[in-house]
Structure formats: structure tokens, C-alpha cells
Amino acid sequence: MALLWLATIASALAVVQTTQRSRELTAQLVQAQKTRDELRYEQERLLLEKGAWSAYSRIEKVAREELNMHVPAPDERVLVTTE
Numbered sequence: 263m264a265l266l267w268l269a270t271i272a273s274a275l276a277v278v279q280t281t282q283r284s285r286e287l288t289a290q291l292v293q294a295q296k297t298r299d300e301l302r303y304e305q306e307r308l309l310l311e312k313g314a315w316s317a318y319s320r321i322e323k324v325a326r327e328e329l330n331m332h333v334p335a336p337d338e339r340v341l342v343t344t345e
Contacts, residue, residue, distance in 0.1 A: 314320070325331040
């Protein structure tokens with residue numbers, strides 16, 4: 263009878279431990295999902311920003327205003343052969 267009683271107590275403690283571990287893992291999963299969502303949002307924001315910075319019109323504006331570049335006139339163009 264005492265052996266059955268000890269087995270029942272051991273089984274109950276195992277259930278408590280398993281439940282606690284399950285709760286801890288669930289909390290870690292929720293935190294990991296939250297971090298994933300934040301990183302996904304940041305990635306989307308950075309992709310939009312990258313698109314804005316690499317837009318052709320912006321590049322042309324920077325080339326003209328900051329670098330003083332211009333489209334070459336026909337007499338300024340030089341053809342380079344590969345031979």
C-alpha cells in the first residue's frame with residue numbers, strides 16, 4: 263500500500279513538473295514570436311527605406327546637385343572597343 267501511495271505522489275509531482283515546464287516553454291515561444299514579428303516589421307521598414315534611397319530619381323538628383331554630374335553631350339562621349 264505504501265508503494266502505491268509513493269507512486270501516486272511521484273506521479274503527481276511529475277505532472278506538476280511537466281505542467282510547469284510546458285508553461286515555461288509556452289512563454290518562451292510567445293516571446294520568440296513577438297521578437298519575430300518585430301524583426302519582420304523592421305525588415306519591411308528597411309526594405310521600403312532601401313527602395314526610397316535607391317530610386318532612380320533620387321540618385322539622379324544627388325548626382326546633379328551634390329556631385330555636379332550631368333548627362334554627357336554627344337561630343338563628350340567616347341566609345342571604347344573591347345579589342
